[in-house]
Amino acid sequence: MQNQRSLKKAFRAAFPYTIPIFAGFWFLSLTYGILMNTSGFFFLYPIIMSITIYAGSMEFFAVSLLLGSFDPMKALLMTLMINARHLFYGISMLDKYKGTGLKKLYLIFGMCDESFSINYTADIPKDVDSGWFMFFVTLLNHFYWVSGATIGSIFGSFLHINTKGLDFVMTAMFVVIFMEQWLKDSHRISGVLGIAVPLVCLFVFGSENFLIPSMIMLLAALTLIRGRIERREQL
Amino acid sequence: MSFVQRIITITMVVLGTMCTRFLPFIIFRADKPTPKYIQYLGKVLPLAVFGLLVVYCLKDVSLFEGSRGIPEALSIGLVIILHLWKRQMLLSIAGGTLCYMILVQTIFS
Numbered sequence: 001m002q003n004q005r006s007l008k009k010a011f012r013a014a015f016p017y018t019i020p021i022f023a024g025f026w027f028l029s030l031t032y033g034i035l036m037n038t039s040g041f042f043f044l045y046p047i048i049m050s051i052t053i054y055a056g057s058m059e060f061f062a063v064s065l066l067l068g069s070f071d072p073m074k075a076l077l078m079t080l081m082i083n084a085r086h087l088f089y090g091i092s093m094l095d096k097y098k099g100t101g102l103k104k105l106y107l108i109f110g111m112c113d114e115s116f117s118i119n120y121t122a123d124i125p126k127d128v129d130s131g132w133f134m135f136f137v138t139l140l141n142h143f144y145w146v147s148g149a150t151i152g153s154i155f156g157s158f159l160h161i162n163t164k165g166l167d168f169v170m171t172a173m174f175v176v177i178f179m180e181q182w183l184k185d186s187h188r189i190s191g192v193l194g195i196a197v198p199l200v201c202l203f204v205f206g207s208e209n210f211l212i213p214s215m216i217m218l219l220a221a222l223t224l225i226r227g228r229i230e231r232r233e234q235l
Numbered sequence: 236m237s238f239v240q241r242i243i244t245i246t247m248v249v250l251g252t253m254c255t256r257f258l259p260f261i262i263f264r265a266d267k268p269t270p271k272y273i274q275y276l277g278k279v280l281p282l283a284v285f286g287l288l289v290v291y292c293l294k295d296v297s298l299f300e301g302s303r304g305i306p307e308a309l310s311i312g313l314v315i316i317l318h319l320w321k322r323q324m325l326l327s328i329a330g331g332t333l334c335y336m337i338l339v340q341t342i343f344s
Contacts, residue, residue: 020328045241052249062248070240072247079251085284086252090259091273092281098265111256113288120281164344165336168310171292172331175314176324178285190279194286207294214287222279226272229279 010132017122018140021114024169025056025144032059033152039063043153050149054142055112058082059149081212088215089116096120100131110138112145114170117177187229193221302343310335 029050036046046059053059058079065075089111096119097104107119119134182191198214205213236244263269269277296304314331321327 016325019325023332049245049248052245053252055252058248058252062245065244065248066236066241070236070244072243075244075247076251079248080255083252083255085287086255087259088276088280088284090256091263092277092284094259094263094265094269094273094277097260104260108256108260109253117285117288165306165339166332168307168335169328169332171289171307172310172314172328172335174285174288174292175311175331176318176327178282178289179315179318180324181282181285185282187279187282191282191286194283195290197283198287198290202290202294210294211291214290218283218287219276222276222283223272226275230275 006129007132009127010129011136013125013128014133014136015140017118018137018144020169020173021118021141022144023166024173025114025141026148027166027169028056029145029148030152032056032063033149033154035060035063035152036149037153039067041066041153043150046149046153047146050146051142054110054145055083055086056145084212084215085113086111089113089120092116092120096130096134100134103131103135107134107138110142112141114173115141117174121177121180186233189225189229190222193218197221302339306335306338306343309338 032050033043033046036049037043049059049062053062061078061082062075065071065078090108093107093111093116097107100107115134115138118137122133122137124130124133178191178194182188185191197217198210201210201214201217204210263273293304293307296307298304310331313334314327317330318324318327
């Protein structure tokens, strides 16, 4: 009984955080399902892919991989590059995912941009089990994504709503999360770098190729200022 | 592509994605102390990564063609103002998104 009550509590605490993601994911995953449908794939493909891959931009890219010529090495390397940012998420979540038991496997499996953002920043109330809170955030997001892809792939051709611009919900969410973290964080210099470095890389390398150079240069810059930040912390 | 080739391709994408997610947890085991440098990165990376994600969302906005990033700039401005004012996550996100949808469906359509 006690256990069930704490599960309910964690679910109730987690759900509101996932509402904006519901809107954003449904828009994107419906689009993805429709794209798979119009590219001639049987509806089981997007369903299975959205369950097992569960990384938005990668699933869109996988459509073009599947439509091209067979090249498994290219598929693997492209995936590693596009998703390399997950390495950063993992490093940031090492402590938070500690002691979550078997749930940890699923938390890591479902660590997409959005789940990471919420699980890292949310102020989880003291009386709520943080492991279950993060589990429900991950599970709800996963569920939104898969259900959108499923509906898009089956009913895609019948849907006519003017949702133009709805995808901005993701941008707005990341802006808010950045601000929340900015207002809380004492290392604001890393936020300045996080905006400036990718912007410079975007202009230099273009939108297709800027992600990897941005990450390498961010790592380099953060490593360079380590001494200064840690000295300031000790004061 | 044949059915088997498709399955192999999808498997590669799944494998690649899981590598990027599980690797840090495999290298830095919970039962051993995490190196100081990685602890430092765990502290300073998130804010930098959220900045990176914002830029990533806007990567296809062109300043020289189409609407020149004006709807994006106005809507992000509104998100910031709303959030500084009320600090209600859902309100800031919904307000900014609605503003953007109205702009791209009317003035900038």
